[in-house]
Amino acid sequence: MIKILLNTVIRNLYKQKVYSIVNILGLATGVTCTLLILIWVNYELSFDTYHKDIERVYTVFENQKYADGDVFSVYSTPGPLAASLKKEYSEVEYASRLVSTWGQLVLSTNGKTFVEKGGKIVDPDFFKIFSIPVLYGDYISPLSNENTIVLSRRLSEKLFGDIDPIGLSVEINSNYQFVVGAVVENAPENSSIHYDFFLPFKFFKEYWEYDLSDWEANSFHTFVKLKDGVNGKNLTDNIRYHVRQRVPYSNVELDLQSFEKYHLYSISENKSGPIWYVQVFLLVAVLILLIACFNYMNLATARSERRAREVAIRKVVGAQRRGLVGLFLTESIVFTTIALGLGIVFVELLLPVFSDLTNRTLTLNPGNLKFLIAVVLIVLSTGVLSGSYPALFLSSFLPIQVIRGVFRQDSAMLRKVLVIIQFTMSIALFICTCVIYKQLNFLKDSDVGYNKDNIVYVEMLDDFYEEYSELKGELLKIPGVHWVTAANQMPVNFLNSTWDVNWPNKLEDSEDVLFQLSFVDFDFIETFEMDVIHGRGFSKQFGEDTLKFIINESAAEKMGMVYTIGEKISLWNYTGEVIGIVKDFNFNSLQVGVDPLIMMRNPSSFKYIGIRVGEDKEPIINKIRKVWNKKFSHIPFNYRLLEEDFAYFYQAESRMGKLFASFTAIAFIISSLGLFGLVSFITENKAREVALRKVFGANVDNVFQLLFKEILKWIVLSIAIAWGISFFAMEWWLNGFAYRIEMGVGIFILAAGLSLLITLITIYRQIARLVTIAPANVLKYE
């Protein structure tokens, strides 16, 4: 029976070639999108899951509470925290700090030097918390010796080639000797923690002269692994005030985040983190698959007149309804299975492009159990969903009605609704895509308060200021180099902050305000072309200009000194004079607003050189490189462009925009197929009416209008609904940005125009053919 059923289905499929191709392509496209999205989602969800007992690993983070009610959540925690938690709470089995090396380090071995920036400073427990396979050396505790360095396989091969380097020595910054204690496997791509080498905290303490016992300085990630069976929630309650118990005036409350959530979830209460993208794209996957299913329903029921006779005959000779439902469901499942096969081929072809678009190395792994389950579920759900309505509808025909010729098409209404839903979804996706693009362009092009174009910057080694001063003079001699400055960070990503700031008239009992902090050199304001509202920037004309502060408008406002300079404020233990107020500029993504900022001149903290160059960057950069290589032969000239960093801010959004655009195009294609099906159904049904109208005097234009008007009604309805849905969805999305566009009516009108154009293109030929057919050809069958 099954064989005969399949045989019939396949023969049907073959006989109605155009119908089958349209249908299978629609489903295949839907399945392809869904699979691509699922592969990506699976990849995102796979982050860090390779660690053993991952559910017992937590990241400690701080909720810093500020005067205006703001809660600032950060992963940065104090140096003594890890050891203290492990000592005081029996629930904690292992605890480790982690901090990236502050800048690049020079590693030398056998007379060769390498400038590396992928170093991590960790405690020995780190290797007990995370599953990092040891290839050579100490398997039990790779970093237990304070003079050992642990290398990744990649770096080990770079430094020593393909040998076991255990016991060989590595010198860091010409001054610190280490012995290779272990070589560990490289971090997989789906790891949140990436590393090239590990160093013990002794080095950190000595090299950066850092007080690791200071509870008030936050520089470290703290990870804990809890004992088996311990509830993380209970521990959170216990450790909440751990910092306050040691620093009474602290505004810090500790919290734990399961490490499983580290990659996708934000620790800020009102932010959702990248999981949002995962959810949105899952929704898109479902929508596209739904559109494809609707398509199938539409096309399958559109052929009902043809199938009705078959149903009637089968019933006359003894078929029960159940059997017919089975037949039609088998048909849709066969269609879906073929579509799936095609979809897998499409996925295989598209994966390189999609990987590029998502910036992930995605692979199709057909042997994977999860993948197989997903595939079976997709086929069954798509097959059953898309086949359900045609099956119930077609099998409901009574043979007597068909034989008597009075059977009615009462599925027309539902089919209209399906097409309206399809178009609504497609138009809404289109509008969302446009809004996303508009917002991203706005962010990229909007005034950030300084000139981010034509800035070249280079990362330096520590303590380079003396050499820098010489370099600066030489650089300024190059034609096209306008300004040169140095700073501890570039304005694309300010990381330092403090609340230890005092100013005149600061209320005694006022709660802390968080100030961003930046150390900048002479000519910083000029190099970045920032606006000085009052006073001046740091300048050599005024001597060393240390213990002077430049603040931004927001900081001035917080301190209640909007238009006054010369006030004394104190930062930590330093007291100094405010010499300038600059107009607020953005030093982070425009998704967040501008925080109060204090800038001071502190040469020992400088880490970057920023150079303003002319429009024609290439030749100028080449000249800079020459000067650089002469001066610092041991440091590679790895320059970056600030404008590129800036674009990087919006990479996630930009990627989302591109993905949205692709999926919108696909949704439109599938919807158009649906409309095509519906129109072919209508033309089949309206043939008689059109013929009669023509017999009684209607001309081609009259008839065309009549048919087009009907279809137009649904599209207009879709447009109206899509406008509403996308408006509210995008308002919500835009409100997540500190700086946002107004959507404007243009996008909505464009969407309407586009969908009407697509409609016209889709249906024109069919209607034209119907309208021009000779009435005699239609009526002679009556």
Added chain:
Amino acid sequence: MIKTKNLIKIFRTDEVETTALNNVNLEINEGEFVAIMGPSGCGKSTLLNIIGLLDNPSEGEMHFNGYQVENYTERQRTNLRKENIGFVFQSFNLIDELTVFENVELPLLYMKVSGSERKRRVNEALERMNIAHRAKHFPQQLSGGQQQRVAIARAVISNPKLILADEPTGNLDSANGEEVMNLLTQLNEEGTTIIMVTHSPSDADRSHRIIQLFDGHVVTENMRQKL
């Protein structure tokens, strides 16, 4: 075998009510060959559909093989129909997507007959209808006469006690029509009851009895001499 009592069939649309059958009382015995005649629209096909369990009457009783069936559900009618009744239509009503063999096989599938048995019986029926050489063809590759022979093969494949034929020669030329009528006559001689709606007096001549319908009433019932 078939007995109707005050059978009434009314078709209703929103505004119009049409009485297709009005107090029809009939009795047809096993082995009979009955022709139903009358002008277009007199209710012939409606009567045939009710007898064939494709439709229920609006009022009155309908007995089939001892069962009183006028209130049967679709499922019950299907079950009774597939074991007992074969149909032959004017427009053949073969399924275009199935081969000749598969069209004839269809009723056996729904009766859950085993594969080998199906094969034997279909081949036998096709031989008998002299169409075995066309078993693998599709209906559209056959002439009208051949298609109707396939339809008759399909009607007899389940060994029904009753064959209902709705103008079986209506779409055929005289030679093919003659052939079809020969087949039906032969089946009747072998014991199958046949009820045939026809406009053709010569076809009606093959029957034992002619029932004349007019405006939903039985006007005359002529017993004929068996040829």
